[in-house]
Amino acid sequence: MYVAVKGGERAIGNAHDWLAEARRGDPSVPDLALAQIREQLALAVDRVMAEGSLYDPDLAALALKQARGDTIEAVFLIRAFRTTLPRFGTSHPVDTGQMQIIRRISATYKDAPGGQILGPTFDYTHRLLDFGLADGDTVPQAPEAPASHSAVPHILSHLGAEGLMQPEHAPEACGADDVPDLTRTPLEFPAARPLRLQALTRGDEGFLLSLAYSTQRGYGRNHAFVGELRIGHVRVAAHLPELGFDVEFAEIQVTECESVNQFQGSKTQPAQFTRGYGLVFGQSERKAISMALVDRALRAQELGEDMSDAPAQDAEFVLSHCDNIQSSGFLEHIKLPHYVDFQAELELIRKLRREACAMQEAAE
């Protein structure tokens, strides 16, 4: 005998208890400390901070632990926390020219002032499983050079000085109060570049990677050189009107990528290179490069390029679909009950078939 489905509340409670147990795993294995996640899974922590849009390595580590290592779930926890935080003000733009650099490479110049610094990179590692790690291997000491405290100029500034790089103009309204905020105003199209960059920097890494890749393969092609990729720490400061002066309140690690793209020019304007820009929390060069390529692709209209229906050139397409909290939420909602609308569809299709069969029979 059918009984109306009851007991949702108890089922939810039990499921969540099971989840907590599963998260902990075998209790004979030591519990993960947040410091271990923060220090040893640092790139996962960085990704959660970047897409969660909140710079706090300890919270990101907590989110990763709670989410059982599911990055998007961890990003979601951070976003839901972030939205409850009060806003005290808007910082000054960070000066990446003053970055304390740990990695800096250019694909366009063999050498340039400040040099090429490989830093802690997977590049040129042979992707061979290191079985020594399985037994808690000791780590060889990396040789150290004295830290350089002088500012390292951006490589593209050399091109700019020669007039070869299209200069960037600050948007007209650029006071602290005029910074667009994706999380406080509804997204509207056309979206200006500052808003696009804001969406991209918290957008899903996988989505941006695929879009960037699609431009390389010819869907909105704009051949990109990595003019410069730099990773390091920058200082964050804000003006406090109560005190009347600037206060530095944080030092954050960021990854910045500037791409050098195909030049523009006409009879009246001499040819110039154009730029794509990526800036991401933490050490995340795949994301930063992807962002630069997609940013450049989204400038197609502004630069009067051929709009060939390439997805990466379509701001409404990119910005409406790059957020993994929106996309995963909506995607996964289709597992919620849809008995009612499915039933409506079921009745409709039966009726259409009945009518079609009756007509067929009548014809025979």
Place this chain on the structure above:
Amino acid sequence: MSTQLTAGFTDPARDGARAFRQVLDAMAHPGRIATLDGLQAPAPASPAAAAILLTLVDSTTPLYLAGAHDCAGLRDWVGFHTGAPLVGPSEATFALGTWDALGPLSAYAQGNAEYPDRSATLIVELDDLRTGGAILTGPGIETEAQLSLPDLPALTANAARFPLGLDFLFTCGHRLAALPRSTRLRAC
């Protein structure tokens, strides 16, 4: 500050919620008179108008104080409790004043065809607010409603611009009634 500031809501979250429901009930039933209690406002603002300001206005919504409402006491109170930037009619999201002081309706943002919601809401202080007078029909009204409106021709012209146009909250003491742009009007 020039004068002693009167208090805002004692329990902002709950009092604000209750006040909003009164405003929502009024807006969803044009012509119906609702009551907004318990808020002492600086003259010449009515308690109902003050409650509306606290419920809907903040630093993101430019406010126009018209005529006698543009006084030091009310400016200070608005600044302290809401942080709303004070502006002229053309930039205002909300405006507060008597009908005469608020001036021609064309001075305010009317919304545009793509975004008709981007129009001003006028809080109009009346000496008299009661059921009776112009006949109201349309969404929110089962058959007909009546409301003592200040200027039927101007309000009729506003309704004729639907979906563009202004929305009105009429206040008198503790009482409130609403007239959205969707309401059709005719003389009694």
Place this chain on the structure above:
Amino acid sequence: MSAYNFAYLDEATKRMLRRAILKAVAIPGYQVPFSSREMPMPYGWGTGGVQVTAACLVPEDTLKVIDQGADDTTNAVSIRKFFERVADVAVTGQTAEASIIQTRHRIPETPLTEGQILVFQVPIPEPLRFLEPRETETRVMHALEDYGLMQVRLYEDIARHGEIARAYAYPVRVEGRYIMDPSPIPKFDNPKLDNSHALQLFGAGREGRIYALPPYTRVESLDFEDYPFTATKAAGQACALCGSTSSYLDEVITDDAGGRMFVCSDTDYCASRVAAQSQEDAA
């Protein structure tokens, strides 16, 4: 739960939502953009409805939450618990007792009354979205009242299937002006939208849109003179529990030999009928 504000959202967010709701009520059927917040439940799981409910709730409210017509489906339970926790409001399963009802995919069978608010969770608020994916285009279509594309699509249905092949989220015209998506309610429920005694609010969190039907608003399901709209449900069936032949029915598979039965989707309606019948039997 003193760590969170009453009804979870901060006051600035509630003011933003309240302004949007008032504009939505003033322009029936028009989708007001709002800057949706990240809620502690996923987008697509009712965040729009939850934000609208949170903006409207007062401590004196009695809240009912239904999903697919039922109070006991998991997501309804989850949302109801959320509001019990953050707003400390009374909850109920009875339609007539509730002052605010948040719903997904259904309008209760029991007629709503004056003073009640029905809050719909909306996945895709734009009725033209499946004809034209671009917001920049659909916004202009609404502005110009250019609904020809919708008419063409519905007529294509008739040409192919002999009727408008839309079973749920059946588009409506509000006060002769805006075409509106009523959320994925079965078209059986569409007539209840028209001239309702209750205020109907629609929240789409992910898409950042709020729209409204004030009470006593004219809501017509789109149709053609020679192909008038009909509200349909399981043909010729009655509820196996309460015997109702007028309510919307869910189909339940009872065995692997094609056995099936039909039961009311509105669990409150069904349970109250069953209770009334057993009282009659006892008497």
